[in-house]
Amino acid sequence: MTPKIAQYLRDHAPATPCLVLDVDRVEQNYRRLKAALPLARVYYAVKANPAAPILARLTGLGSFFDAASWEEIEACLVAGARPEAISFGNTVKKVSAIKAAHEAGVTMFAFDSEPELLKLAKHAPGARVYCRILVENKGAEWPLSRKFGCELEMARDLMVQAAELGLDPYGISFHVGSQQTRTDTYEGAIARVAMLFTDLKEAGVKLRMVNLGGGYPVRYRQEVPGIDDFGTAIMGAMTKHFGNDLPEMVIEPGRFMVGDAGVVSSEVVLVSRKGKDDPVRWVYLDIGRFGGLAETEGEAIKYAFHTPHDGGADGPVTIAGPTCDSTDTLYEKSNYRLPLALGCGDRVELLSTGAYVTSYAAQSFNGFRPLAEHYI
Secondary structure, three states: OHOOOOOOOOHHOOOEEEEOOHHHHHHHHHHHHHHHHOOOOEEEEEHHOOOHHHHHHHHHOOOEEEEEOHHHHHHHHOOOOOOEEEEEEOOOOOHHHHHHHHHHOEEEEEEEHHHHHHHHHOOOOEEEEEEEEEEOOOOEEEOOOOOEEEEHHHHHHHHHHHOOOOOOOOEOOOOOEEEEEEOOOOOOOOHHHHHHHHHHHHHHOOOEEEEEEOOOOOOOOOOOHHHHHHHHHHHHHHHHOHHHHHEEEEEOOOOOHHHHHHHEEEEEEEEOOOOOOOEEEEEEEEOOOOOOOHHHHHHHHOOOOOOOOOOOOOOOOEEEOOOOOOOOOEOOOOOOEEEEEOOOOEEEEEEOOOOOOOOOOOOOHHHOOOOEEEOO
16 A cells, blocks of 8 residues: 555545555656566556556556457547557457457457458458467466467467568567466466567568567565566576567556545444454455456456454454355355454455456445545
């Protein structure tokens, strides 16, 4: 929690649940990332938090943007971003979205299949395209499974076809998974990309860009490698596999940029037990999985909690949200402990919740309104 957020919560005690986000911290994270990977262009992953104050600040800093939809592209344009600074990074796009982006001046599009490539050739002629490949997500606390990307051999054939269709075969992308806690995961992925560059060069297609995706972690309950560690690992792997002929480099940070810039303030609705002698208390908050904490699914992302009773005696808890849905249980197996003095009406802060919370919040499940947002 930054000093600005702590003071805002003290001075204003905003109604809960709410997100309070320090935009200055976003700028600090952007600058840290640029220092760690100075040769890479930063394309902020808008889906992490698309708030206008964040987009405006990053536009002013010269950031590029990775958009997942026409609506995100539109938000970037409203914030002042140049269309050529926006990548349409979703590999699954409606024709109407491709056409709107192309007509707005967006020139860079992702794909990972022939049908998507054919859509781009027809509705975004001449665009720069990059193919996303499948890579290992080991070490990621929020893996991306096999929904996105294709096998290496298919990527090679698709990039050859892209040139034949009149598109600009610009580069290759991959994503090692969100909240990636291992720096060495990039080594294997970059090695695969370098092999593909060589194969395509022999086929007469000269690629120019490697998109290293995002996934850079923030600290929740456990320590994680710092961004400098990732920068060192990535540049070491790039130099090892590309030598002095380094391609353009693109990175797509989302969580790292905004995660530790935000805090969710919540209220304890109920503290109860399932049996008289049950040592485990159930702590129900006024925000849960449907209120924006979707990344607690499978207890994957483990947020840290701050309460007014920290430092006192504590005990084991199960933490749940307020809705009438049994899946709205956040943590039951992750050995959370909260103060025994915690009671109804206490405020609880969930730390490092600036990413993927407002984006995931349901509109009115059980009638609950989405959490309020305060950008300071």
